[in-house]
Each structure stands twice: as structure tokens, then as C-alpha cells.
Amino acid sequence: MSDLSKNKIKWIRSLHQKKHREELGLFIIEGEKMVAETLVYAKDSIELIAYTNEFNIGQFDGESFEISIKELEQISLLKTPNKVFAILRQNKTNSSIDKKKLIIALDGIQDPGNLGTIMRIADWYGISDIVCSKTTVDCYNPKVVQASMGAIFRVNMHYLELEEWLSNCSLPIYGALLEGENVYNETLSKNGVLLMGNEGSGISTSLIPLINNPISIPRFGGAESLNVSVATAILVSEFFRC
Amino acid sequence: MSDLSKNKIKWIRSLHQKKHREELGLFIIEGEKMVAETLVYAKDSIELIAYTNEFNIGQFDGESFEISIKELEQISLLKTPNKVFAILRQNKTNSSIDKKKLIIALDGIQDPGNLGTIMRIADWYGISDIVCSKTTVDCYNPKVVQASMGAIFRVNMHYLELEEWLSNCSLPIYGALLEGENVYNETLSKNGVLLMGNEGSGISTSLIPLINNPISIPRFGGAESLNVSVATAILVSEFFRC
Structure with a gap:
């Protein structure tokens, strides 16, 4: 846990744009339910979590920041941000297409x-x-x-x-x-x-x-x-x- | 066609709330496609149309106002209002429920x-x-x-x-x-x-x-x-x- 610097906020906000998401191979998820599920099912794809004190992050070894609601509002895309915001790595495996289905x-x-x-x-x-x-x-x-x-x-x-x-x-x-x-x-x-x-x-x-x-x-x-x-x-x- | 008074704008904006829509038995529709269709299929239910000069209202005998984009923004619920705004009467017929379907x-x-x-x-x-x-x-x-x-x-x-x-x-x-x-x-x-x-x-x-x-x-x-x-x-x- 560390502070969210101005530069970090700027970098996170750049991911609101498709161009930057593509360049960096990252994407955003928001909200308690979504992030909690990701911590269970796709923990390895998490790049960063920024959470308010209302969210229980549990055991997470990756990069994380406890932030204020005001900071959450700065990085969120939602009108009413919900406790937690995370950045994930896009799934870039060039998996083949299953033609039997x-x-x-x-x-x-x-x-x-x-x-x-x-x-x-x-x-x-x-x-x-x-x-x-x-x-x-x-x-x-x-x-x-x-x-x-x-x-x-x-x-x-x-x-x-x-x-x-x-x-x-x-x-x-x-x-x-x-x-x-x-x-x-x-x-x-x-x-x-x-x-x-x-x-x-x-x-x-x-x-x-x-x-x-x-x-x-x-x-x-x-x-x-x-x-x-x-x-x-x-x-x-x-x-x-x- | 006449001017949209401040009082009229206030009255229209009150319909953004369910309480006032219910009291008055009215509701709002917006956008070119929706209003154009209503003019064809449900003309009789139209209480009022407010339209910019980009919308062709055609033959309509009810209450209507040609308004500026700024006025449209004042009465609209949309982030990017689309040419026309109308108020319709709710269908209050207590029709019976068809139990054969x-x-x-x-x-x-x-x-x-x-x-x-x-x-x-x-x-x-x-x-x-x-x-x-x-x-x-x-x-x-x-x-x-x-x-x-x-x-x-x-x-x-x-x-x-x-x-x-x-x-x-x-x-x-x-x-x-x-x-x-x-x-x-x-x-x-x-x-x-x-x-x-x-x-x-x-x-x-x-x-x-x-x-x-x-x-x-x-x-x-x-x-x-x-x-x-x-x-x-x-x-x-x-x-x-x-």
C-alpha cells in the first residue's frame, strides 16, 4: 500500500481511452462485486487495485493503494463510483477458434x-x-x-x-x-x-x-x-x- | 408556434419527476425518430412539441414551439439532445387483461x-x-x-x-x-x-x-x-x- 501520486492518477486516467488501453494491453474494472470476483477467479491478471476503506481487499500481493473517495472519483468512469477500481491485463493469448462449437x-x-x-x-x-x-x-x-x-x-x-x-x-x-x-x-x-x-x-x-x-x-x-x-x-x- | 416562457420551461422540467408525470398523466419522448413515429401513429396523444429548426414538424395542429438548441438543452434529459422533444398523454384506459394470450x-x-x-x-x-x-x-x-x-x-x-x-x-x-x-x-x-x-x-x-x-x-x-x-x-x- 502506498500513496497514489499525481502521475499515477494521470496514467490511470489515460486508460479511459481505447488507444492507451491497447498500447498498454490493460483495461479497467470497477465496483465491489466485479473486483471481488476477479480476486477469486482471475487474480493473476490484476495489475493494480485502488480501494477505499469500505472495501476488504483481503490477501493481495500485487500493487495496491488505499485511496479516498475523492481520489476514487478522479480515476473512476462511473457517476457514483463503488468502493474499488482495478486495472487488469488484457488476455492476449492468440487462442485458436474452436470450430466444433x-x-x-x-x-x-x-x-x-x-x-x-x-x-x-x-x-x-x-x-x-x-x-x-x-x-x-x-x-x-x-x-x-x-x-x-x-x-x-x-x-x-x-x-x-x-x-x-x-x-x-x-x-x-x-x-x-x-x-x-x-x-x-x-x-x-x-x-x-x-x-x-x-x-x-x-x-x-x-x-x-x-x-x-x-x-x-x-x-x-x-x-x-x-x-x-x-x-x-x-x-x-x-x-x-x- | 410561440415562445417558450420561463414558466413553461419550469413546467416541462417538472415532468422529469415521476410524481409530476403521474399527477398530470403526461410523459416525455425525445429524438427525431421517436417523435416522427409518434406523429404518424399516435398524433392524438401529443400534448406539446418543442423542436429546433433541424426538425421538420410537418402538419401539426397542437401546441408547438420552435426553440433554440440552448432551450432544448434546458428541457431535455439527454446529454446530447436530438432536435426535438415532446410531451404525450399517458394511456389511461383501464383496458382489461386478455387472458387468452x-x-x-x-x-x-x-x-x-x-x-x-x-x-x-x-x-x-x-x-x-x-x-x-x-x-x-x-x-x-x-x-x-x-x-x-x-x-x-x-x-x-x-x-x-x-x-x-x-x-x-x-x-x-x-x-x-x-x-x-x-x-x-x-x-x-x-x-x-x-x-x-x-x-x-x-x-x-x-x-x-x-x-x-x-x-x-x-x-x-x-x-x-x-x-x-x-x-x-x-x-x-x-x-x-x-
């Missing part, structure tokens, strides 16, 4: 809450890999990390040239399209790729010819669309239900 | 985004009624309205004494419980109640004995839980898939 492919998901929620769905169903276009929001964005509820530690995220990868993946590609086949009537393969598009514009025109199996969720009411994380949940469930 | 029952949903998303799911599947415990977040909360994407105009929301209503509803009650039966193996009734609990604490202890059919979504991976709107989507989908 369902893979989720995301084309330009923009909303951090949506990406985090989709990671949490993948984590629930035991999906190992999510492949993302480079236009998809950064999975180490603090709002994504928060919404993922720990999935960031269990689901492998791959940012890549999506068109190239889909062209070469040799798997059935299921694409969520409004004019796709009624998913409730389809026999779905156990392995394959489920491709989901951007919140506003859907799947990119260039990727549509790569879809072997266009699928859709039938609509019975008046809504124009479903939220992309909700649609992902319903479609993923169809792959696992039988 | 699936009904969603919500016990203490707190997050506005979750409630709005659940309303949008109901709207997609053509569910007419959502019954809510009085501890559930106000459906006219601006964040709920935003997330509902127009469902507020098509889905009937009923705030009531949930325990009493469930006790007397004479319908099969399906409750989402972690230790429930695997929903994928169940034969689900076409009408009935799907009861979903609070984000943190689940379904209230007092309501659990009222559940005839405890159901759950099987877990294949490491996540501790699913977001309540995601779980609602997967369960509602099961009722409609066959």
Missing part, C-alpha cells in the same frame, strides 16, 4: 451494453469464441466489461477481417436477416457461425452473399425490430435447445 | 433499460399485457420509453398488487427460477403468466408458492446468470416457437 460473429455492433450482453449470453451457453469485425466496439471498453459480468474472462474475443474470415471458415454461416427463414422451422447444425449485424444497418452488404442460411425470428406483433442482444439470445437458444 | 408479470424490475426491452419483446411477439408489481420501475420513465421503441403505444401496462392478482388470475403461472425445470423439455400452455423477478434478488419469496410451473434456461457455460430481459426473451420465444 457454435461461434458468434458480430458485424459492427456499436453499443457497449449490447456487446457486453452478447458476451454474457455466450458465457451462459458455453460458447468459447466471438469473432468481431474491426468496426465492432472494443471489448475492453469499460461499459462492455461491466455488462459482460465476468464473461470477459471466459469468452475469447477475436477482432479480425470478418469478410476474409467468413470466406475461409468452412462452416455453415447462419445470418440473422429480417427476410430469413423462420428459425423455429429450421434444423440447425451444432457447429457453425451465427452472424449478427449492426444495430441500425444490419449485416453489411458485402457479407450477405457469404450467408448459407438466412434465419429470422418470426414477428407476431407491432414492433419494428428486436434489440440485437435480445435477437442473439433467442437465436443462440435455438441452437442449444434440442 | 400469454401475459408477462414483472416482480420489481428496477432497470429502465430492462423494462423497456421487455416491453419491446412483448410488442414483437404480440403480447398485449404486462402486469407489474408496484415496485417495478415506472413505464413512463423516459429511459423506459426510449428503450421500448414505441412499445409503450401498443402494450398495455398494468401496475397492481401482484400477489393478489396472481392468486386470483386462474391461469397457469410459469416462474423463471434458477432451479426450475429445463424449459426446453416442457410443453407450454398458449395462455398463462410468465413471471420474471428482480435483477438481483429474483422473484419475491411471497410469490414463489403461487408458481405452478417453475422453469429455467439450462446453463452450459460459466456465467452466473442472464440479464432479465435476455432471459425473458428466451422464455417468451419458447411459448411462441411451436
Whole structure:
């Protein structure tokens, strides 16, 4: 335990930006529940913990600082910071993609809450890999990390040239399209790729010819669309239900 | 078109609070898409529109004000207000609950985004009624309205004494419980109640004995839980898939 210097605060605040997170291979988590879980499940990935006297840090040998609420407010991204703030190392293992399982492919998901929620769905169903276009929001964005509820530690995220990868993946590609086949009537393969598009514009025109199996969720009411994380949940469930 | 007086601004800002929205039976919508849709589908419920010169109001005979961006910032709830702001009348018809269809029952949903998303799911599947415990977040909360994407105009929301209503509803009650039966193996009734609990604490202890059919979504991976709107989507989908 030592004091948090002005330089350290400046350095921590630089991690609010994606550019610096990437350069340094670090990311931020906040709040009692999240940090407590990380101390149990992913202690080795912790770079630094800054905590107020309300947080019980227990046994932790890495770099840590007991700070005031005012200091916590200075480094936090939250409106109402919650007791503790930690910096973790990004998981940079270039793990291969498990093609025997369902893979989720995301084309330009923009909303951090949506990406985090989709990671949490993948984590629930035991999906190992999510492949993302480079236009998809950064999975180490603090709002994504928060919404993922720990999935960031269990689901492998791959940012890549999506068109190239889909062209070469040799798997059935299921694409969520409004004019796709009624998913409730389809026999779905156990392995394959489920491709989901951007919140506003859907799947990119260039990727549509790569879809072997266009699928859709039938609509019975008046809504124009479903939220992309909700649609992902319903479609993923169809792959696992039988 | 006329000027927005200081008193009017004060009155509009009072609607940021639930208490005043309830007293006056009004609510707020914001943004170009939302207001444009309302002008098409629910023009009669509009009490007032305040718009900047970037918004094309078209033919509207009700009360309206062309305002500056600065004035919009004064009345808006958004960090970056989007061209137009409107006040609508709440739908106070005491419509009866359609017991021939699936009904969603919500016990203490707190997050506005979750409630709005659940309303949008109901709207997609053509569910007419959502019954809510009085501890559930106000459906006219601006964040709920935003997330509902127009469902507020098509889905009937009923705030009531949930325990009493469930006790007397004479319908099969399906409750989402972690230790429930695997929903994928169940034969689900076409009408009935799907009861979903609070984000943190689940379904209230007092309501659990009222559940005839405890159901759950099987877990294949490491996540501790699913977001309540995601779980609602997967369960509602099961009722409609066959």
C-alpha cells in the first residue's frame, strides 16, 4: 500500500481511452462485486487495485493503494463510483477458434451494453469464441466489461477481417436477416457461425452473399425490430435447445 | 408556434419527476425518430412539441414551439439532445387483461433499460399485457420509453398488487427460477403468466408458492446468470416457437 501520486492518477486516467488501453494491453474494472470476483477467479491478471476503506481487499500481493473517495472519483468512469477500481491485463493469448462449437460473429455492433450482453449470453451457453469485425466496439471498453459480468474472462474475443474470415471458415454461416427463414422451422447444425449485424444497418452488404442460411425470428406483433442482444439470445437458444 | 416562457420551461422540467408525470398523466419522448413515429401513429396523444429548426414538424395542429438548441438543452434529459422533444398523454384506459394470450408479470424490475426491452419483446411477439408489481420501475420513465421503441403505444401496462392478482388470475403461472425445470423439455400452455423477478434478488419469496410451473434456461457455460430481459426473451420465444 502506498500513496497514489499525481502521475499515477494521470496514467490511470489515460486508460479511459481505447488507444492507451491497447498500447498498454490493460483495461479497467470497477465496483465491489466485479473486483471481488476477479480476486477469486482471475487474480493473476490484476495489475493494480485502488480501494477505499469500505472495501476488504483481503490477501493481495500485487500493487495496491488505499485511496479516498475523492481520489476514487478522479480515476473512476462511473457517476457514483463503488468502493474499488482495478486495472487488469488484457488476455492476449492468440487462442485458436474452436470450430466444433457454435461461434458468434458480430458485424459492427456499436453499443457497449449490447456487446457486453452478447458476451454474457455466450458465457451462459458455453460458447468459447466471438469473432468481431474491426468496426465492432472494443471489448475492453469499460461499459462492455461491466455488462459482460465476468464473461470477459471466459469468452475469447477475436477482432479480425470478418469478410476474409467468413470466406475461409468452412462452416455453415447462419445470418440473422429480417427476410430469413423462420428459425423455429429450421434444423440447425451444432457447429457453425451465427452472424449478427449492426444495430441500425444490419449485416453489411458485402457479407450477405457469404450467408448459407438466412434465419429470422418470426414477428407476431407491432414492433419494428428486436434489440440485437435480445435477437442473439433467442437465436443462440435455438441452437442449444434440442 | 410561440415562445417558450420561463414558466413553461419550469413546467416541462417538472415532468422529469415521476410524481409530476403521474399527477398530470403526461410523459416525455425525445429524438427525431421517436417523435416522427409518434406523429404518424399516435398524433392524438401529443400534448406539446418543442423542436429546433433541424426538425421538420410537418402538419401539426397542437401546441408547438420552435426553440433554440440552448432551450432544448434546458428541457431535455439527454446529454446530447436530438432536435426535438415532446410531451404525450399517458394511456389511461383501464383496458382489461386478455387472458387468452400469454401475459408477462414483472416482480420489481428496477432497470429502465430492462423494462423497456421487455416491453419491446412483448410488442414483437404480440403480447398485449404486462402486469407489474408496484415496485417495478415506472413505464413512463423516459429511459423506459426510449428503450421500448414505441412499445409503450401498443402494450398495455398494468401496475397492481401482484400477489393478489396472481392468486386470483386462474391461469397457469410459469416462474423463471434458477432451479426450475429445463424449459426446453416442457410443453407450454398458449395462455398463462410468465413471471420474471428482480435483477438481483429474483422473484419475491411471497410469490414463489403461487408458481405452478417453475422453469429455467439450462446453463452450459460459466456465467452466473442472464440479464432479465435476455432471459425473458428466451422464455417468451419458447411459448411462441411451436
